[in-house]
Amino acid sequence: MTEVVGLGYLGLNATDLDAWRSYGTGVLGLQDVSADDQTVLLRADERGWRFAIHQGEVGEVAYVGWEVANSAQLDALGRRLAAAGVAVIHDPDCAAARGVEGLLRCTDSDGHRLEFFYGALVPKDPFVSPRGIRFVTGDLGLGHVFFFVTDLAQAKRFYLDVLGFRLSDTIEFTGRKVHFLHVNPRHHSLAFVENDKYAPALGHFMLEVTDIDDVGRTLDEVDARGVPLTETLGRHTNDLAISFFMKNPSGSEVEYGYDGRLVDDATWRVSNYDSTSLWGHHRD
Numbered sequence: 231m232t233e234v235v236g237l238g239y240l241g242l243n244a245t246d247l248d249a250w251r252s253y254g255t256g257v258l259g260l261q262d263v264s265a266d267d268q269t270v271l272l273r274a275d276e277r278g279w280r281f282a283i284h285q286g287e288v289g290e291v292a293y294v295g296w297e298v299a300n301s302a303q304l305d306a307l308g309r310r311l312a313a314a315g316v317a318v319i320h321d322p323d324c325a326a327a328r329g330v331e332g333l334l335r336c337t338d339s340d341g342h343r344l345e346f347f348y349g350a351l352v353p354k355d356p357f358v359s360p361r362g363i364r365f366v367t368g369d370l371g372l373g374h375v376f377f378f379v380t381d382l383a384q385a386k387r388f389y390l391d392v393l394g395f396r397l398s399d400t401i402e403f404t405g406r407k408v409h410f411l412h413v414n415p416r417h418h419s420l421a422f423v424e425n426d427k428y429a430p431a432l433g434h435f436m437l438e439v440t441d442i443d444d445v446g447r448t449l450d451e452v453d454a455r456g457v458p459l460t461e462t463l464g465r466h467t468n469d470l471a472i473s474f475f476m477k478n479p480s481g482s483e484v485e486y487g488y489d490g491r492l493v494d495d496a497t498w499r500v501s502n503y504d505s506t507s508l509w510g511h512h513r514d
Contacts, residue, residue, distance in 0.1 A: 234394075263278070304347070380429040474511075
């Protein structure tokens with residue numbers, strides 16, 4: 231079992247912060263809580279922020295924040311990583327910058343910066359979506375991230391064997407196998423596939439909403455604003471989410487969806503699927 235309880239936050243780089251501010255609020259329905267013009271901070275729920283967009287080269291992931299329950303769990307995770315030969319840095323300055331009580335960081339098998347933390351800020355001011363969107367977060371964490379990895383065996387070793395994430399299922403298609411991992415009842419908080427053409431890179435992150443009509447309204451907004459749609463509306467085979475995919479200003483994609491499946495570890499059985507979707511999700 232892992233000490234990680236959910237995906238906590240995501241840091242991205244972008245060359246045009248104003249484009250991200252407009253996209254994050256007007257398309258995704260996130261709340262802009264930026265304090266200056268150097269970083270765009272976006273809320274999705276009661277947490278102080280969930281996304282931080284920094285000035286930098288498009289396509290790079292700045293960091294992925296994984297949450298643990300408390301300081302004891304953070305220390306236990308640090309010992310686990312160190313025992314596996316992973317270089318771990320306890321970083322109080324970074325913790326202060328992220329607005330959390332404690333934080334340690336390392337890199338995964340592809341060099342992505344991972345930040346493990348506890349004690350996220352919960353401000354008294356309520357989350358107010360400029361589009362009236364409600365996101366599925368709470369105990370399920372913040373959606374999921376999907377990575378293209380350079381070495382599947384190394385990625386599995388790091389996330390499954392060292393960190394203790396749990397395999398939900400796999401999808402095999404076009405000669406590649408996608409692995410879907412969970413840390414709480416959300417079907418997957420992390421997915422990855424080996425792909426030399428793109429790796430290492432963030433393929434997409436996912437936001438889940440509470441109302442199917444918000445998926446439809448957002449799809450209308452995407453069309454009205456001319457945001458590039460990368461996969462049409464569809465329903466996945468494994469997590470059963472109804473979703474579509476679109477480009478974001480950092481060069482990766484956003485999956486925007488509804489009704490994702492939940493995992494009960496007491497009864498769950500791992501399956502291997504031969505298709506990503508029951509219907510839809512067509513690419514141009």
